[in-house]
Amino acid sequence: xxxxxxxxxxxxxxxxxxxxxxxxxxxxxxxxxxxxxxxxxxxxxxxxxxxxxxxxxxxxxxxxxxxxxxxxxxxxxxxxxxxxxxxxxxxxxxxxxxxxxxxxxxxxxxxxxxxxxxxxxxxxxxxxxxxxxxxxxxxxxxxxxxxxxxxxxxxxxxxxxxxxxxxxxxxxxxxxxxxxxxxxxxxxxxxxxxxxxxxxxxxxxxxxxxxxxxxxxxxxxxxxxxxxxxxxxxxxxxxxxxxxxxxxxxxxxxxxxxxxxxxxxxxxxxxxxxxxxxxxxxxxxxxxxxxxxxxxxxxxxxxxxxxxxxxxxxxxxxxxxxxxxxxxxxxxxxxxxxxxxxxxxxxxxxxxxxxxxxxxxxxxxxxxxxxxxxxxxxxxxxxxxxxxxxxxxxxxxxxxxxxxxxxxxxxxxxxxxxxxxxxxxxxxxxxxxxxxxxxxxxxxxxxxxxxxxxxxxxxxxxxxxxxxxxxxxxxxxxxxxxxxxxxxxxxxxxxxxx
Amino acid sequence: xxxxxxxxxxxxxxxxxxxxxxxxxxxxxxxxxxxxxxxxxxxxxxxxxxxxxxxxxxxxxxxxxxxxxxxxxxxxxxxxxxxxxxxxxxxxxxxxxxxxxxxxxxxxxxxxxxxxxxxxxxxxxxxxxxxxxxxxxxxxxxxxxxxxxxxxxxxxxxxxxxxxxxxxxxxxxxxxxxxxxxxxxxxxxxxxxxxxxxxxxxxxxxxxxxxxxxxxxxxxxxxxxxxxxxxxxxxxxxxxxxxxxxxxxxxxxxxxxxxxxxxxxxxxxxxxxxxxxxxxxxxxxxxxxxxxxxxxxxxxxxxxxxxxxxxxxxxxxxxxxxxxxxxxxxxxxxxxxxxxxxxxxxxxxxxxxxxxxxxxxxxx
Numbered sequence: 001x002x003x004x005x006x007x008x009x010x011x012x013x014x015x016x017x018x019x020x021x022x023x024x025x026x027x028x029x030x031x032x033x034x035x036x037x038x039x040x041x042x043x044x045x046x047x048x049x050x051x052x053x054x055x056x057x058x059x060x061x062x063x064x065x066x067x068x069x070x071x072x073x074x075x076x077x078x079x080x081x082x083x084x085x086x087x088x089x090x091x092x093x094x095x096x097x098x099x100x101x102x103x104x105x106x107x108x109x110x111x112x113x114x115x116x117x118x119x120x121x122x123x124x125x126x127x128x129x130x131x132x133x134x135x136x137x138x139x140x141x142x143x144x145x146x147x148x149x150x151x152x153x154x155x156x157x158x159x160x161x162x163x164x165x166x167x168x169x170x171x172x173x174x175x176x177x178x179x180x181x182x183x184x185x186x187x188x189x190x191x192x193x194x195x196x197x198x199x200x201x202x203x204x205x206x207x208x209x210x211x212x213x214x215x216x217x218x219x220x221x222x223x224x225x226x227x228x229x230x231x232x233x234x235x236x237x238x239x240x241x242x243x244x245x246x247x248x249x250x251x252x253x254x255x256x257x258x259x260x261x262x263x264x265x266x267x268x269x270x271x272x273x274x275x276x277x278x279x280x281x282x283x284x285x286x287x288x289x290x291x292x293x294x295x296x297x298x299x300x301x302x303x304x305x306x307x308x309x310x311x312x313x314x315x316x317x318x319x320x321x322x323x324x325x326x327x328x329x330x331x332x333x334x335x336x337x338x339x340x341x342x343x344x345x346x347x348x349x350x351x352x353x354x355x356x357x358x359x360x361x362x363x364x365x366x367x368x369x370x371x372x373x374x375x376x377x378x379x380x381x382x383x384x385x386x387x388x389x390x391x392x393x394x395x396x397x398x399x400x401x402x403x404x405x406x407x408x409x410x411x412x413x414x415x416x417x418x419x420x421x422x423x424x425x426x427x428x429x430x431x432x433x434x435x436x437x438x439x440x441x442x443x444x445x446x447x448x449x450x451x452x453x454x455x456x457x458x459x460x461x462x463x464x465x466x467x468x469x470x471x472x473x474x475x476x477x478x479x480x481x482x483x484x485x486x487x488x489x490x491x492x493x494x495x496x497x498x
Numbered sequence: 499x500x501x502x503x504x505x506x507x508x509x510x511x512x513x514x515x516x517x518x519x520x521x522x523x524x525x526x527x528x529x530x531x532x533x534x535x536x537x538x539x540x541x542x543x544x545x546x547x548x549x550x551x552x553x554x555x556x557x558x559x560x561x562x563x564x565x566x567x568x569x570x571x572x573x574x575x576x577x578x579x580x581x582x583x584x585x586x587x588x589x590x591x592x593x594x595x596x597x598x599x600x601x602x603x604x605x606x607x608x609x610x611x612x613x614x615x616x617x618x619x620x621x622x623x624x625x626x627x628x629x630x631x632x633x634x635x636x637x638x639x640x641x642x643x644x645x646x647x648x649x650x651x652x653x654x655x656x657x658x659x660x661x662x663x664x665x666x667x668x669x670x671x672x673x674x675x676x677x678x679x680x681x682x683x684x685x686x687x688x689x690x691x692x693x694x695x696x697x698x699x700x701x702x703x704x705x706x707x708x709x710x711x712x713x714x715x716x717x718x719x720x721x722x723x724x725x726x727x728x729x730x731x732x733x734x735x736x737x738x739x740x741x742x743x744x745x746x747x748x749x750x751x752x753x754x755x756x757x758x759x760x761x762x763x764x765x766x767x768x769x770x771x772x773x774x775x776x777x778x779x780x781x782x783x784x785x786x787x788x789x790x791x792x793x794x795x796x797x798x799x800x801x802x803x804x805x806x807x808x809x810x811x812x813x814x815x816x817x818x819x820x821x822x823x824x825x826x827x828x829x830x831x832x833x834x835x836x837x838x839x840x841x842x843x844x845x846x847x848x849x850x851x852x853x854x855x856x857x858x859x860x861x862x
Binding site: 316317319320428429430431433434435437438439441442443445446453455458459 | 509607611612615620623624627628630631634638641642644645765768769771772773775776779
């Protein structure tokens, strides 16, 4: 259904009012201009979505007091009335002309003001978007000791600006499109034209084209819709609140997707290597970043395997431990009435509950939960003899390790796997853990992120010596002469050394 | 042929190494020591050298027909009927190899980690876990090989380093004392510890740079030869010839000996055994995949995925046929070796010779 605007203002307003029936937040402001020959105009906007002072001062005011319009009398002049208003009278920055009713309504609901003129079959769209938004604050999920502290907000325009400020290059491209039949959410695709791989960009666009959904609430929904394997527990798209991380990824030849109403930008492709990095790695000295990256890998292993190893060793292979430790272990478990696997599940579920309730409830109640959970449950459980103290240590170490992984989603994926590993260890011991490693490893190897192997650059497809400078170790900046190869950048050189 | 999947030369190197190294790394030192005594390393070296021509031949086949995959070449060159007979042999070989590998894993697991778990359960869980990767395409198999490759290298280096403190290198002497007539017999054993490079037949058509594949596959062979020789030398220097000859798995025994003070873990053999599961997975995965691929070729289906689950009970049953370790290490090994020789060596040589003659005729 494509309704085209008519010349009659009254009819246009009636059509608008029938389409927007029972929408009480739409405001119609009628004015009349001209001295001898009066012309009726009507401003239509959504209350609250627009900057009202801006429209009053620079659109309504300037029209009413406009000399030319007042003096304008000739009937024949009427055809170019829209030009006069648009070019000479309106003192606003953004102006468009539109004659489809649907598109006009679309702009109206996005926060633009519509100016309808009697006798003209076009509407003028005045860019007036302005709504109360959160100011730019420090990102809450990815804090750094050293480095920029601005984070994305819920408004797309602010977010793209924050990225644009870091890439003052004509080749930074920004394509905005709307997704969601009802929500009409603005989605911006950003890339640097001469670096990004054309196939990657095409893949991103074609996947977004395929989406047919009524609403997108957050970038995470878009993420689920376009990722390669939506059943996998692991994220195949990186998300970040940090504009500097987005800019850095664009320079690596990746594509960023920013979604309106979401402070999280998506970056594709993502690999297990990039998900294990934090922006801070690039801002602190290379020695520290390297040590921290190795530590993170250790944390990954611990968070996945520690409870399973405990179960396997206590239940199947106590002989693997040194004699003293084996005795200590046996002594500490002597009063525990459960097998190790029940003990592990009990404590893991408790800690998951503490974590979950702590996340949902913040502030003073959250602290109470921490104290109740950490101190009382841990201490009391040991004293009551339900779990062994070693188990408490292992569970604590495991959950701390899980939080040391920069990507929350990745860490969550491994957390789910941890429970499966405990079960496997309880049935088959160390052999069961290795079976789990085989299945998990196969899954990770099979995963792709937009055609890029998830385990890049370790996957060995196009591996170069230079690739490894930014993986487990992080070389000094001077070493990064070339962009990483796994994204297939077209422009490879990053810097020249003197 | 489907060009969507790509394998890099680095991945081919990793894949060949991970496919070759498997059971051999555990048992070869004592097997070869029983035949050639102190000169076992000569047998290992010669066995490696003798495999070079076959690797070259496999590479040459794909240089003759650069645009076709192995099955297309075979059908064109040998006529479908003869080629299908060879394919059935090849299929038997990979199924036997997978079963042999599985059975060995079961035996080792039962001795070192799970003494009370029934063999059947260990076998079926391992085959099930491997079936996941066998369902994927060649690019994934390549990636898997590349990921297992560092594990194997690390495994070998670890064994060598930890056994240095206890090594007594005078045990290596005397050299060049064994009977020259025993050399062919030794080579026969060591020659087949290198089988596994037949995965090249399925991989090379998808290689990114075919002209360099030969270099990388020979490099893989060299790496495996080096690992085998070093482990033989370490085992021999540790035990001396008489004790080595009596070990079933001298490599594992090497690890058992280690007892460095201040270790968090006292008995390393359990942990090393756990890692060895991954090494075996590196042999089992590609073998299982090849079996699926060959079946899909024989039955002319689009994907090989649907044959993976039906193959599971076959591998399982075959793996449980041998009654004891002696049957596994004597009869099962020789059957695997016969099929390997028939399907890899004879088939690829035949394809190359006939293909070469056909090409020359076409050119004239």
